[in-house]
Amino acid sequence: MKDQIHRVASKDGHNNVKIDNVEGMIKLFLHDIWTTVVDMKWRYKITLFASTFVMTWFVFGVVFYLIGLRNGDFDADQSSNHTACVMNVETLTGAYLFSLETQTTIGYGFRHISEECPLAILALVVQLVFTGLAEIFVTGAFLAKLARPKKRAETIKFSQSAVVCKRGGAWCLMVRVANMRNSLLIQCQLSGKLLSPYVTQEGEKTLIHQASLDFNLDCSDECPFLLMPLTFCHLLDDSSPLAGLTAANLPTREFELLVTLNGTMESTAATCQSRTSYVPQEILWGYEFKPVLFNTPGGKLAADFNFFDKVQMCDEPSTVQNNSEKLQLEEKYRQE
Template sequence: MVKRKAKKEVQRRIVSKDGHNNVLIDNVEGMVKLYLHDIWTTVVDMKWRYKLTLFASTFVMTWFIFGIFFYFIGMGNGDFDTGANSTHISCVTNVESLTGAFLFSLESQTTIGYGFRYISEECPLAIFTLVAQLVITGLAEIFVTGAFLAKLARPKKRAETIKFSQEAVICRHQGKLCLMIRVANMRKSLLIQCQLTGKLFQSNVTEEGEQTQIHQSSVDFYMDSSGDCPFLILPLTFYHVIDEKSPLAGLTAESLLNRNFELLITLNATMESTAATCQSRTSYIPQEIRWGYEFKPVLFSSPNCRYVVDFNFFDKVQATNDPTLLGNNTEKL
């Protein structure tokens, strides 16, 4: 009797179970320059702690920088000289120190306008600096605020409420040998135009003898007889037919234990509430694929004429009763 043996080394994964990328990008020349060329994507992809720091520092730094400009303008105009006569007109009235210049810059940029500090008509340079401050900081605030809102509106968090089964199973479906996975929507809001696709990553040797460490093959998944499903409101089971056209052709219960591959699953859907698209990913390695098993029912009916989805059974599997797979179901034997 053959027993299922765990591999001594943990298999590397390109994508983790929760859909995060495990590929490390290293030794890229000019990485900082590339990130600065696409500054919008860089700012949107920032972690929240860096984004909040950038959001706050944008305001504080512009207040302080233009406050310094107004301070030097007043210094050049002789506004801070103690011996100034009574007829001297200051560029910025009631600004006598760097703190006062900072407060005037803050009041001007935030349009507070207390009326205590103001620019006189006799100082064109101060007027030009104020106009430049309002234009430049207005554009900077629009950029940072837009990036802040864009990160909030990203459907990334919505994708986290899409649940994949922890394991995939191989059994017969409609008379064909199929690899099956289960997908569920954890929210009541619908996901429409769902489409599930798969990519098989494994090493490959070409006809010319060239060996590639990672070779991608498309794995088509279906739900009933269609590649698309109208909406994801109930847990659905998608299946891939293992035939001569499948990249998993020739797979058996014994060879499954010795294969080294990763099956990447991607679900693309449209959120009904916002019409935005979201994408959720997961992956399966051979140790997470059960041969000769099927998913337990997860949908039940309640006495009050409603359907109940019990997620206690979402990841539960049971041995199939198909006699053609019993000989390969080594765990059951």
């Protein structure tokens, strides 16, 4: 039975690090209440959105009911010259409906406030100011979550496996990335972090040591846009944190490769980030990605995602042993 693979990040880029035993966690979250509300899950956010309206209607309904109770509006033996604070409100339900009408600005008709009750007027002003701010906050957080670039990042696809094969005579680690939308991502940069156990010269053991890996497009330094599925390469030279990696020792190595794509959305100019991770079991040595782009009869390129995660063995050209053999092959080719 294989040991469970421990990841810092899941394949879909979510954080797998659990934060525990933090003193005053609730206090810290309340200090940054905006981020807390924006990061809420949808079921909690919808509940908060609905309860903000319902609770403020009820709370101020109780306030208006208590004001009427203090003013004697509900007494059976009222004098003929008695003026109620809120007209036609005789129960808590009526006060709740008046609060609802006030906050939703659908009044005033049957129920309305009296000019002779300053306390009720003050409560009305406080309700409009307080609930206006609360609604702006909750509605803004609701819209901010809808417009977060995080949702755009979910339409960026990484290959399930990384491959290692030769490019330009050197071994390269390659990852395939694709944009699943027609809208472009520009100024894309792919970077990697190698996470592995490490022992310092002083003998200190660290569970996770981070080292940076540079990925380029087809071994170039250009900053591309994701118009089609692209393959990013990391050169396994002496300066690479993966120097010394071979097909033999790859299965025994202990590391996690966290790959991050940063891009700018062409439509909004907002930046988004998408992540994935690879462990040694997901890195295939001596393989390359199968072609994913094909010509169509209409003169367009088609990206067939049935081949996106497909790999094949690298085709290594035959090695010519000496110059004389090379010349013989060239001469034979000319004669043909």
